[in-house]
Amino acid sequence: MTEEKKSESLTAHDSTIREPLFEFLELQMQTYLVVVDFRRRRNKQGEEYGMPVCYYEWPEDKWGYDLVTGAYAEVLKFLLTSRRKM
Numbered sequence: 090m091t092e093e094k095k096s097e098s099l100t101a102h103d104s105t106i107r108e109p110l111f112e113f114l115e116l117q118m119q120t121y122l123v124v125v126d127f128r129r130r131r132n133k134q135g136e137e138y139g140m141p142v143c144y145y146e147w148p149e150d151k152w153g154y155d156l157v158t159g160a161y162a163e164v165l166k167f168l169l170t171s172r173r174k175m
Contacts, residue, residue: 123148 117159126144129137149159 117145120148122146123151125151 098174111124122145124143127141128144129141130139132138
């Protein structure tokens with residue numbers, strides 16, 4: 090396989106995997122998704138095994154709609170005052 094074909098196949102493969110991953114990470118960085126717990130899986134006997142799995146929630150579900158939307162106003166106020174200082 091030539092280098093050009095390798096890079097083409099890699100690019101096609103990466104875009105199918107990376108786009109949803111980057112969208113997910115972007116949601117996390119903007120706090121539209123928050124980590125709520127890490128749990129390990131359980132076997133039929135109820136024993137934990139393997140690596141912990143991360144569970145996510147919307148911030149509105151975790152802290153309540155009023156608290157989350159109230160924070161948006163605080164962020165906007167902070168951004169407006171910090172721009173004036175510049």
